[in-house]
Amino acid sequence: MGEVLLRVEGLVAGYAAPVAGPLAFTLRRGEILGLAGPNGAGKSTLLKALWGGVKVFAGQVVKPPGVRISHQAQGFTDLRGVPITGRELLALTGAPPEGLPPWLAERLGLRLDRLSGGQLQFLRLWACLMAPADIVLLDEPSNNLDRAGVDYLADWLGRAHAEQGIVIVSHDPALIERVCTRLVQVDARGAQE
Numbered sequence: 177m178g179e180v181l182l183r184v185e186g187l188v189a190g191y192a193a194p195v196a197g198p199l200a201f202t203l204r205r206g207e208i209l210g211l212a213g214p215n216g217a218g219k220s221t222l223l224k225a226l227w228g229g230v231k232v233f234a235g236q237v238v239k240p241p242g243v244r245i246s247h248q249a250q251g252f253t254d255l256r257g258v259p260i261t262g263r264e265l266l267a268l269t270g271a272p273p274e275g276l277p278p279w280l281a282e283r284l285g286l287r288l289d290r291l292s293g294g295q296l297q298f299l300r301l302w303a304c305l306m307a308p309a310d311i312v313l314l315d316e317p318s319n320n321l322d323r324a325g326v327d328y329l330a331d332w333l334g335r336a337h338a339e340q341g342i343v344i345v346s347h348d349p350a351l352i353e354r355v356c357t358r359l360v361q362v363d364a365r366g367a368q369e
């Protein structure tokens with residue numbers, strides 16, 4: 177069993193008021209954990225709480241010292257007006273381009289606003305997934321991706337995650353089924369492993 181990267185205990189999170197939890201799970205290196213549940217159950221909020229992006233009302237998130245987290249949020253912090261290329265975006269997060277699908281590798285020299293929505297989504301995912309982080313949090317990674325993109329992502333996750341612990345929120349049951357080593361159900365009444 178891999179080293180424990182994250183221990184989540186009785187986590188209740190939200191904004192002005194609590195909206196999600198309690199959630200409890202342990203994440204180890206080499207695991208891909210899926211957070212599943214209906215719309216509005218609080219999956220994205222709980223994911224953000226894992227790195228401190230929303231308010232924690234109860235419980236705790238325990239990480240060993242020095243553990244680094246990378247988070248790919250739903251939606252996009254709009255960099256398309258900024259004159260940087262895909263290659264420069266990867267350099268910003270420390271993600272190597274080696275291993276990118278050919279249909280994206282050949283466009284790395286283009287400005288971000290020259291990429292399609294799906295190409296940009298895959299690039300953002302790669303920038304997050306391949307950054308030097310121990311824990312990777314992915315919120316709806318298959319949004320905007322076509323079948324080839326989802327297949328490439330799923331194959332990559334299936335092969336290359338031994339060094340990391342990954343948490344995925346997704347409405348794509350096929351992706352969850354294919355890549356997750358474990359599932360945690362989130363619902364309005366609470367969430368427990």
Ligand SMILES: Nc1ncnc2c1ncn2[C@@H]1O[C@H](COP(=O)(O)OP(=O)(O)OP(=O)(O)O)[C@@H](O)[C@H]1O
Nearest residue numbers: 191192195196213214215216217218219220221222
């Ligand atoms: N910035 C915010 N401020 C206040 N409430 C919010 C905010 N973002 C989300 N919420 C509320 O928190 C609750 C949980 O939302 P969240 O997006 O975490 O659920 P989810 O399970 O990820 O939903 P979905 O599957 O639809 O993406 C919802 O009731 C939502 O309206």
